Amino acid sequence: MDNRGISQAVIRRLPRYYRYLGELLENGVERISSNDLSKRMKVTASQIRQDLNNFGGFGQQGYGYNVKYLYTEIGKILGLEEDHKIIIIGAGNLGQALANYAAFEKRGFILTGIFDVNPRLEGVAIRGVPIRMMDELKSFVQKNDVEIAVLTIPKEKAIEVANMLVENGVRAIWNFAHTDLNLPDNIIVENVHLSESLMQLSYNISRYNEDQRKKGKN
Amino acid sequence: MDNRGISQAVIRRLPRYYRYLGELLENGVERISSNDLSKRMKVTASQIRQDLNNFGGFGQQGYGYNVKYLYTEIGKILGLEEDHKIIIIGAGNLGQALANYAAFEKRGFILTGIFDVNPRLEGVAIRGVPIRMMDELKSFVQKNDVEIAVLTIPKEKAIEVANMLVENGVRAIWNFAHTDLNLPDNIIVENVHLSESLMQLSYNISRYNEDQRKKGKN
């Protein structure tokens, strides 16, 4: 199994396969063909088979795919079998929303620390994890072998905090701040730019409206 | 200006251009060449020019692009010049985080209503907008010409609520529920699947770790 050169397009689709397979599993479905799955997911069967064969031959001719097996294998590929220590920087509503996300633990993301600047939040616990003050962050990261940091802080602070975290051993950043981070190549960054997502929505509305106007004219 | 057939790849990049131009504007930069911008954004100058020319010729040979003009034009393309009435379904941490997102209003997204099932939240106001109970939702949507609904509710409820909203005139859904909605083609859906984003991060960590192990062997 050689994972090199797998495009981000494929990787973006993997979690969606995983979700659909999880639902099939819950519904007691034992096997599924790429054709069946393609109809449910509204993608081509070809794409499913191509995507999966990047990682190995998980199916069987004449039978299809065993749901449970494929679910487990994709879970492995996604790294959900290993534990990941994760901390959240910024305990505002968004930070708290993520901290409370229960499926975290199930998937191996171990919430290890929460940090904020607001002294009124000090010691308040979310899912058993107390909120700490930002001045403890550096030594906490050094001592606790933190793998992933979630940044839910304003963009003004995000860049310097990210740099500090990376210097102290954090390997990956889940970035919700409205800025790009420009970290070294060996650091994994996954951006969630909510305002950009909303603008895409807004663009699609505008375009649709325009098309309707044009249709009206013709 | 013909917007038909513009790929989602281009559309995903527009908000990022908008963000960079906004920052340049704040810093008092008057003009920028595609080459300059490409270095800041880490994309090719060719791509910037191709992307922009989908919508019109905004630049000038020998000069580049006027930052303020281009910023405004991209804003128009993204539909940020028009107002969009928006409601939030689900006033948990995530719903509240989005409700409190101050830049909303600046970009023309008018928070009009917030809804939840929890009676203890009834009447609590976020940014002046009181939380209403779910049984008021249908008539509220009918009366208030709501364009966008944000779904920050569990997936079990999301599908039926989305269908109801759409039947009552909502045009677009910003979907944070962990499910696909399968709405009619004329409805705009923008999904934010946070768990899938985290899995991509996790995949990239695993793959990097594996590469390192391989390197070690050689």
Add this chain to the structure above:
DNA sequence: TAGATTGTTAATCGATTAACAATC
């Protein structure tokens, strides 16, 4: 065995990059 469905190669389609004439 016959039917079903994969894994994989080849064909197509679309997106990105390069190149350069047009022009400010």
Add this chain to the structure above:
DNA sequence: TAGATTGTTAATCGATTAACAATC
């Protein structure tokens, strides 16, 4: 005018889809 930089065409690259032999 000379230099800079766009807008746009052509070339390349990559991703998706189609087709089918292999095989369960």
